[in-house]
Each structure stands twice: as structure tokens, then as C-alpha cells.
Amino acid sequence: MTKAEAGSASKLTDEEILAIPVLYRSTLSALSVARETSLDLGLVEYLETLSARAYFFVYGSRATLQDRLTSFFRNDWPNAVRGLWRETLISTALMLLGAAVAAWLVLHEPEWFYAFVPGELAGGRDPAASTEALRSTLDGSDGNGGLSVFAAFLFTHNAQVAILAFALGFALCLPTGMLILYNGATLGAFVALFASRGLGVEVGGWLLIHGVTELFAVILAGAAGFRIGWAVAFPGQKRRLDAAVEAGRTAAIVMGGVVVMLFFAGLLEGFGRQLVVHTGLRYGVAAFTALVWAAYFYFPRREARLGR
Template sequence: MTVAPASAATGSNRFREAREEEWRRLEAILATAERKSVRALSDEDLLALPVLYRGALSSLSVARETSLDLELITYLEGLCARAYFFVYGVRTSAWSRAATFFGRDWPDAVRSLWKETLIATLLLVVGAVAGALLVGADPVWYHAFVPAELANGRDFGAETAFLRDTLYGAEEENGLGVFAAFLFTHNSQVAIFCFALGFAFGVPTAMLLVYTGAMLGAMMTLFASRGLALEFGGWVAIHGTTELFAIILAGAAGLRIGWAIVFPGDLPRLAAATKAGRMAATAMAGVVLMLFVAGLLEGYGRQLITSDIVRYMIAGTMLLVWAGFYYLPRRRTA
């Protein structure tokens, strides 16, 4: 009974002595590659790397099966994990990954959502029309669609001069950054809710899109009733072509997940939702960037640019840029 531990220790020492030279060489190769790059390795080291990795894996397997000391097993597990990423891992630079995301992954994800994008656009338009008709028939509906904190005095009780000033009145220059950050946060929350609520069969996402459209339609009706429809359109459009496009895409991503849960096809519901979620999440990563641009246009451009023509020109340009980026065909590299 007292000999077993000594025998185990002796076996572990012999096992280590027989293979430690190979482990040390593998560790030295990995250290060089991690400190510099794989290109810093010699041809001999590159050829030896996979052989030494397989040897370390074999040693780890033996160590586990024969219950050698835990310290040795832990060391081999770490060594094998490090070697795995150099033998089988894909090594690309941050710039290469960013180029792949912007050049392929993001636009591909958005294009794959084209059906859901059309549905989300339709829901937004239906909400805008409904909001405009209801508020036009009875202004009391205005407060049902536009929260008081967002209206900020812009309602049917306001004077026309005040409403006009809200479209052209410049904010204090040192407050523009804070205002832009607030708007970016608010718009991001709306888009994230559109996406996140998709898991509930897409119903809350659809309702949020309709409500967003109704809010826009209600405000348009207010300003149109004072002869400021064209001016309000420019005020909204300078950032709206980016912001609303982003919210539509977020809604489309949420609808894709909800659709996958309701109609999973041949896959289990969880697997179908996971598959849809990967593509939708890629699109959402791009949506956040769009909202950042919209926040800058809303917080800075809209406050500094007071010409209606310039506002509409910027709005049209941004819409063409986003549409071209997503939907124009592009050359594929192998």
C-alpha cells in the first residue's frame, strides 16, 4: 500500500524524461510564433510543428489514461491548446477580418433578409399612414403616439413660430456632442428591441415597427397642419434615411428569428433559431454602425445645416450609399 505512490511518482518521472525534450522544443516554437509570427519560424520548425503537436496529444492521452500527476496533465493540456491554434487555426489580421466583414459578411447578411426587410418596411409605412390619418381626424391621438418627453412641447397647442424654430434653431455648440450621444443611445435601444423581441414569434417586433411609423406619421401631420411639411421632411430625412433604414433592418433581423421559430422546417426549433440568429446578428452588428452614423447626422448635421435643399441632398446621398453598399452586385474573390 505504501509503495504505490512512489511507483506512480517514478512512472511519471520516467514518462516526463522520455518526452520532455519534444515538449520543450514545441514550447520554444510556439513562444517564437506567439512573440513574433509564424513567418519567423524556420522551415525545419514549420515541418516539426504538426509532428510535435501530435506527439504532445499522444502524451496527454497516455497521461490521462494512466492517471499521472495532475500538474503534468495540466501542462500538456495548455501546451496542446496553444499548438492547436497554430496548426489548425485561421490566422488573419484585424484589418483582414474587418475587410471581410465590411466587404462580404455584413452586406450578405442584409441581402439574405430581403423578404423580411420588405415586410418591415411595409409595417413601418402602414404605421405612418395610420398615425397620420388618426391624428388628422382627431388631434387627441397625437399624444397616444408621441411621448411627452419626445414631443418636448411640439404638439397641437404650440405656436407655428415655435415649431419652425425647432426645425432650424441651432443648439449650443458645446452641447451637440451630448445631444448626439443621447440620440444614438435612444435609436440604438429602438433597433435592439426590434431585434431582441423577435424571439416572441416576431409579434412584438411587428408592433414596435408599426408604432415607430405611427409616431413619425403623427409628427408629420402636426407640422403639415402648420404648412411645415417640406421643412419637417428635410429635418427628419437628413438622418432618417440612415436611422429608419437601420431600424427596418433590425426589425427584419427580429422577424427572421421569429419566422424560424414558428416555421423551423426540417430543423429542430432551437437549431433553426440558432441558424437564423447567426445571420441576423451579423446584420445587427452593421446596424449599430448605421445608427452611429445616424446619431452624428442627427446630433451635428441637422443642427448645423439649416438649408432644406442641402438636408434633402444629404438624405438622398446617404440612402443611395446604403442601398448601393447592400444590394449592388460585387466581384467575389476566391
């Protein structure tokens, strides 16, 4: 072990590498005997330390951090997302349903807006605001940074929904479904308010420049929650706990990627929308990000070969 730790496994001969598992098992046997019969605590501590060093060599991963990250982004994350395609469709449908219902209600009765959008989230951008006031918040001409405060609040809100949708999935999918519906309703009510003043195209560009990434992250978090909840509710031939653990592995990989998506969404929200003020360019950025995520997750790719 001293020789291996001084450099790398490449310094060991073939005979030494083959001998390590045998010596490891012998050391464990010696440790067991020493604990039962020896009065020398130093010997016991030495064997425990040696066993621990050997354990990480025998069973530990040989992959470097760079290898793990490369494998995660190249294979693990996209494969996990593709494996949740049914749950992703359900999560998308629920968000669209919530947005459509809320938008319809607000367009027919503006007072419904207050039922879907909290006052601190609206920040005065509600049915009582004038059309010019709403327009000024989209182009930043109001002198208060436009909707920057609202955008930060909305990003935090969506991040919280994503985490809760995943974390509460074990409760038979019900809390996850309600959260996705509510998130869609909040978005739909907000868009409907601007659309009722003839600002639907402008607010769409304002939202989608970062919303494509941000909302897709929320949808994937909901899909991960649904996968766990479905495994708990319908484990099939497996034990309920085993089914939940297996589903949790896939869901955890997806959620690891969701964190990355929310990070990029934050960059787009903080910089992209402030630098890109033309509505057409905002839609162009939104379309580009949508194409990038679609290609990354769903376009066919060649699997990486071992040793290359």
C-alpha cells in the same frame, strides 16, 4: 510551438507545419494518459498548456483584425443584408403602415397625437403649440437649440427599438412587428402635426438628414428579428434549435452593421443637422445617404478573389 510563437508560421518549414497536427494529437493522448496515471501535477499542467497553445495554432484563425474588418464590410455585412431582402420589405411595409395610419388619425383628429407620441418625447411640440413655436424649433430660432433635445431623445428611442426588435424576434415575430409599427406611428404622428401647420417640407428635411440612416437601421434590425422568429416558427426540415442558430448567425452579422449605422446616424444628428440648416441642402444630404446605402447593399459587385 516556441519557434512559431517567436515569430510567425512563415518561420516553420513545410515538414514542421505538417508535423504539428500529428504532434498535437500525440500530446492530447499523452495528456489523457498522464491524467489517469501520473502523480506529477507539473507534467499534467505542462501538457495542458502545450495542448492549449497548439490548439490555437491548429484551429485558430490566421486572419488579422484588419482582415476580419475588411471581410465584414466588403462581403459579410452586405451579403447578410441582401439575404434578408424579404424580411426587409416586410419591416419597411410595417413601418410605413404605422406612419400612414397615425398620420391619417392625427390629421383628422389632433388629439390622437398624444396616443402615439409620449409627452417627454414631444417636449411641448404638440397640438397645443402655436405654428410659430413649431417653426422656430426647426430653424433653431427659439434660442433653446431647436429640436436638439427631441433629436437626442428620438435617437435613443430608435436605438432601443432596433435592439428590442432584434432581441424579441424569437417570440414568433410578434413583438418585433409591434415595435416596428409603433416606431412608424410615432414618426407619422410627429410629421402629421407639423404638416397640419404647413411645415411638412421643413420637418421632412429636418428628420431625413439623419433619419435615412437611422430608420433604415431600425428596419434592418426588425428584419433580423423577423428572420429569427420565422426560423423558430417554421423550421422546415431542420430541428427548431438548428434553424434558429443558423438564422441567428445571419441576423447577428446584420445587427453588427446596424450598430455602425446608428453610430453614423448619431454623427449626422449631432453635427450634420446643426451645420446644414437649409431645407434643400438637408434633402440633398438625405438623398446622398440613401444612394450610398442602396449602392453599398444592393448594387452588383465583384466578389473578392482569394490571394488578391
